[in-house]
Amino acid sequence: MKYSIKAPAKINLSLDVLKKRDDGYHEVEMIMTMVDLADRIDLSMRNDGRISVDVSEGFVPSDERNFAYQAAALLKKRFNVGHGVHIYITKRIPVAAGLAGGSSDAAATLKGLNELWKLGLTIDELAELGAEIGSDVSFCVYGGTALATGRGERIETLPDPPPMWVVLAKPPIGVSTKDVYGGLNIKTARHAKTAQMIDALHRQDSEAVFSLLHNTLEDVTLKIHPEVGHIKEQMKRFGANAVLMSGSGPTVFGLVEKESRVNRIYNGLRGFCDDVYAVRLIRSSETCLNTDENGML
Missing domain, CATH: 3.30.230.10 (Ribosomal Protein S5; domain 2)
Known part of the structure; x- marks a missing residue:
């Protein structure tokens, strides 16, 4: 089986x-x-x-x-x-x-x-x-x-974000999660507005979601790997509505409302970054499990 x-x-x-x-x-x-x-x-x-x-x-x-x-x-x-x-x-x-x-x-x-x-x-x-x-x-x-x-x-x-495209770009580097957490000064770090983001998701407010994107680890990773910051800058320049590093990095994602901008961002990033993906958010109502006993996905 x-x-x-x-x-x-x-x-x-x-x-x-x-x-x-x-x-x-x-x-x-x-x-x-x-x-x-x-x-x-x-x-x-x-x-x-x-x-x-x-x-x-x-x-x-x-x-x-x-x-x-x-x-x-x-x-x-x-x-x-x-x-x-x-x-x-x-x-x-x-x-x-x-x-x-x-x-x-x-x-x-x-x-x-x-x-x-x-x-x-x-x-x-x-x-x-x-x-x-x-x-x-x-x-x-x-x-x-x-x-x-x-x-x-x-x-x-939580409610899913409003429908939008996501462009992912990973520079050709590895990031040590242990080093990133070790370099974090919690007292001086910029902290997220978690309650406001939750409210924005409930209201399906795209602009609020864009403005409230935040990653407390990002500043630490940017100091160690400035190329992550370069990808962020380029993604904004090519037209992403909002840009953030995911997890401890180094992948950067851009949220994009208009499909017409996606190819421009994707192609622009491919000029200097091999791992680039244009994808969609998965809705909670969608199933991620499509299978049978013969292993057909």
Whole structure:
């Protein structure tokens, strides 16, 4: 038996870091939403009880470091599953990009194996398991648009942003999330207006959403990697309504209301950046799971 499922990327409409916690994590408030740039996870039942992973990109780990592997191992151990699984990940989301590609792969694996192994877990139970793997996995289990608090594992569903295009651009660099958080001075950092952004989403006010985009980590990353700032400037110059770095970076996204501007922004960025994508927001009403037992997506 086989099962296939999409693992969409996320962007942060708002990211605020409130304090350092006693457990070493940071207390955050993040408003996240998903875009239709997605990895594909193909799950094939193994009868020998083993978990194996192959990835289309050779630089992505295929052992216990892989979040999808960890998701399968967690379910197998927690629910004493005798079957194994082979996981094939077709990567489209850039790696180490601030787009939660690994977390979304883990979330998709949890949801897919829940069906393949017939575990009968609820979405809330899967999200709770996801929190044991990584801070963004719970959100990726739910999908849509949501406020994430705590270390990212407490999820409150929000209205989707108004329909618009999203242009993503990732410079050819890697960003250490640990270094970015380590360089953050919470007392002097600029903080997000989270409540106002939530209100803007409820009112479906595009202009307010544009003006309230904020990422407390952005200033830190810009100091370490000024090329991220260059992409922001170019994206604005080419006509994006609003621009922000996602997560700890280095991917920058631009929100674009008019489709006529999308190609101009996309083509302009392709002149100096290889990883550029023009995508749409995923609506909460849309399903990210289009599958059958033959693995057709």
